[in-house]
Amino acid sequence: MGKNSTTSSVDNPIPKTSSRCLTKYATSTHDFEVIRFSLLEGMGAGKFVSSSTFTVGGYGWNIMMYPDGWSEEHKDAYMSAFLCFCSGTTGVKVKFTLSLLQKDGKVSNLKKRATHTFQSVGGYWGWSTFVEKPKLQELLSRNDDCFTIRCVLTILKEPRTEDVSTAIVPVPKSNLHKHFASMLKDGDGMDVTFSVGDQLFNAHRCVLAARSSVFKAELFGQMKETTIKCIKIDDMEPAIFEALLHFIYTDSLPRSSELDQNGALQHLLVAADRYGLDRLKAISEVKLCQRIDVQTVATTLALAEQHNSVQLKHACLGYLSSLDVLRVVKETDGFKHLTASCPSIIMDILDKVAAPSGV
Structure with missing residues (x-):
């Protein structure tokens, strides 16, 4: 009798190839602040005010806002808003969102999204019925007759397909900042203590000196105190010093709603300037400009x-x-x-x- 044999896939491996589709994109946000909106009402249907021109992905754009509506049909009932294509190569496809921000910077529920391909410079796309006037008046009453239109715009490039080589070795993202954050959290090897207000903070002299020339002079300069165990920091809130330390170790700000407040950002700018942390100072400036x-x-x-x-x-x-x-x-x-x-x-x-x- 004959004997059946089973051929395993190990003996005869199935060939495999791979490909992938890549779509490149560029995303940016522009805020168009409108102050004393009530003074704009009555300018007439079809009349608009526009933001300054902003650039995303090499293309120019602006936001057009019609206080009394885009046409007589929408007068007194809606505020209209559109995205206008100002410059660049035609045929550009975009995804965008227009939303209204409250005075504190929070996004309201008054927002709309769209996808559109602009075929000509000067073309625009948006909503003649962007927001009903009663809803807008409710927002204005809570925000001193002001609001901000935020445009989040994504430029979509043509997708392309490429072969994926099986020899490609995936490279993990850098996690250096996570290791330094762990150093700060775990406390291993810390050799200096700071007294700020009623709180104590421990740190590593070498890390502070590497990141701040002011700390370097204080901890390793000619005037350093070799026997000092605790350095007192005056005129600074503990929360600000904690954020300062977090930035020194991770090059980023901690996630905290308190640091989004104007007063905290002002104190953070002062601390950054005091210790020569130019990047932190610039980040604080940017956030303050927006508020x-x-x-x-x-x-x-x-x-x-x-x-x-x-x-x-x-x-x-x-x-x-x-x-x-x-x-x-x-x-x-x-x-x-x-x-x-x-x-x-x-x-x-x-x-x-x-x-x-x-x-």
């Missing part, structure tokens, strides 16, 4: 002047360039502090207000 409003602009401007934060100062002066805004700001306690602590800045404000449009 300028009537109540905070004066104190933020004073801070920018005292710590030589040029871009932050420029942003504050730009916000104050309107006489209507300046009249309101002058009534705040922050403006009184500004005039007392930085009297020379008043001339800069007056020069900005008096400058011709576009300067």
Whole structure:
């Protein structure tokens, strides 16, 4: 009798090849702040105001907002909003979201999404019924007649397919920052202690010295105290020093809602400047620029002047360039502090207000 034999797949392996589809993209966000919206109402259906032109993926865009609606059909019932294609190669496909932000920067539930291919420069796409006027008035009543339109825009490139070689070795992402974060959390090898307020913080001298020239001079310079066990830090909140240490070890800020507050960001900028952490100072500047409003602009401007934060100062002066805004700001306690602590800045404000449009 014959004997059946089973041939295993190990003896005859099945050939295998792979390919993958890649779609490159570029994403960016632009915020268009609208102050005193009620003054824009009544300009008429079909009339619009637009944001400045912003660039995403090499293409120019702006946001068009119609306070009284895109047409007579929508007058008094809706505010209309559109994304306009200003410059670049035609035929660009995009995904975008337009949403309204509240005064505190939180995204409201008033937002819409779309995907569109722009075939001509000057073309626009969006919603004639972007938001109903009653819902908009409710938002305005809670936010001092102001809101921000946020556009999150993604440029989609043409997809392409490529072969995947089985010889490719996947390279793990860098996790250096995680190891340093563990060093800070676990406490192994720590050799210096800081007293900040009513809290103690332990750290590694070498890490601090490598990241900050100020710490290097304090811990290893000629004037260092070789026997010192605890260094006292004055004029700083424990939460700010904790965030400072986290940044020194990980090059990033800890996830904390408190650090998104204007006051905490101001203190963080001061701490970064004090210890020569230029990247942290710049990050704080960027976040403060995004949070300028009537109540905070004066104190933020004073801070920018005292710590030589040029871009932050420029942003504050730009916000104050309107006489209507300046009249309101002058009534705040922050403006009184500004005039007392930085009297020379008043001339800069007056020069900005008096400058011709576009300067």
